[in-house]
Amino acid sequence: MDCRWDVGSDSCGYFQIKYNYWVDCGRPGGRWKSCAKNYYCASKCVQKYMNRYINARGCKRDCQSYARLHNGGPGGCLKDSTLRYWRKITQKGCF
Known part of the structure; x- marks a missing residue:
């Protein structure tokens, strides 16, 4: 899953995670694009983001x-x- 330009910035990986989204989910995996392209890391990021803001x-x-x-x-x-x-x-x- 690559990155694509979307609403003014890159969205990457399985869930099209943007850099600020990754920061808000706690910066798992150490690097944004690496995490976004790793299904396990990206899934954890989405879960943490949802728990933070739901x-x-x-x-x-x-x-x-x-x-x-x-x-x-x-x-x-x-x-x-x-x-x-x-x-x-x-x-x-x-x-």
């Missing part, structure tokens, strides 16, 4: 909040800009 700003513990938080950062579950991403996720079976 209750912030009224985000519920549900599929929609997790998806929108992942896409829009802290408070992403409340941002209109993440609704398009959420609609894509619902097509994959997350409700």
Whole structure:
């Protein structure tokens, strides 16, 4: 899983993790791109990120909040800009 340019910065690996996302999840694996491209490390990063922000700003513990938080950062579950991403996720079976 390579990196791709997305909304002003690179997104890398299995979950398209950006540098600041990796910092917020505690910098696991020592290097951002290496972690993002390693499934185990990237999975741990996403889990830590979700645990850190899921209750912030009224985000519920549900599929929609997790998806929108992942896409829009802290408070992403409340941002209109993440609704398009959420609609894509619902097509994959997350409700």
